[in-house]
Amino acid sequence: MDLNLRKAILSNIASNDQEQLEATIVDAIQAGEEKMLPGLGVLFELIWKQSDEQDKQEMIESLEQGVKQANDA
Template sequence: MDLNLRHAILSNISDNDQSQLEATIVDAIQSGEEKMLPGLGVLFELIWQQSNEQEKQEMIEALEQGVKSATAGS
């Protein structure tokens, strides 16, 4: 990802509180627009960097289950 895009995304959310961050995530997912994916990726990167090993393992397990559910019957 281009660092300018990452910086722009971080600048856009830098003053957001928890409820605004949650709304950003929910809106991006509900909209289903592919243009929102880079922003979600930047947010995930921040979460990953702030997580300990146990939290990372929990995210990987949740991701694995989500992938299996999303691809079931494909």
């Protein structure tokens, strides 16, 4: 069986509006389940591809801060 996880995730959210997309992200993070990580990865990939260099730099800076805070906890 050839399962394209990225394609399946995109298909599942294809008709979602902004509110539904936000709820998907919030639910996945709050649940903290490992099985949600691939979906969040696909969403991040979409965001990254749509971002300009300044937005990407801001995301990297936010990510760096988040990593530091997570390691300090």
